[in-house]
Amino acid sequence: MMGAWDTDPFGNDTACDWAYSLEESEDFDLIEEALSKIEAAGDEYIEAPEAEEAIAAADTLARLKGKAYVKNSHTEAVDEWVAEQQLTVPEDMIELAILAIERIQSEPSELLEQWEESDDFDAWKKHLENLKKRLK
Numbered sequence: 755m756m757g758a759w760d761t762d763p764f765g766n767d768t769a770c771d772w773a774y775s776l777e778e779s780e781d782f783d784l785i786e787e788a789l790s791k792i793e794a795a796g797d798e799y800i801e802a803p804e805a806e807e808a809i810a811a812a813d814t815l816a817r818l819k820g821k822a823y824v825k826n827s828h829t830e831a832v833d834e835w836v837a838e839q840q841l842t843v844p845e846d847m848i849e850l851a852i853l854a855i856e857r858i859q860s861e862p863s864e865l866l867e868q869w870e871e872s873d874d875f876d877a878w879k880k881h882l883e884n885l886k887k888r889l890k
Contacts, residue, residue: 760828761874761878761880761881762823763809763810764828764832765828766806768803768806768807768810769807772807773829773835776832781841782841782844782847786850788807788808789808789811789812789851791804791808792804792805792808793857797862800857800862802864805858805864805865806865808854808855809858809882809885811851812852812854812885812889813888814835815847815851815889816888816889817829817832817836818841819888822836823881823885823888848889848890852889852890855886856886858882859879
């Protein structure tokens, strides 16, 4: 897998780059943009970078709700941003995030294909199921 070192939401280059762009944000726009790309794809093929950003966005929402999975050097930018926010996560944003995760787990999805071909597919699926639970 190119640029991925772990199955968790911020275990890849794309998600970490996205996290740094979050630093400039003061609202949900960047998060909503990432999630909406997945919704807008419908049944079309989803590219891996878009899926990785959407998963990072969904994880950021869970963190805003006080439900972080892990905090480490890869999540530092997101954790700092979350700590500075006084945002209440809207319910429709949670629904959008859960739908995005479910869509990424369905064909056609490049990220799904990449993880299916790896030894860590089950761990990746568990992380996404955990993320959906943390969002609720």
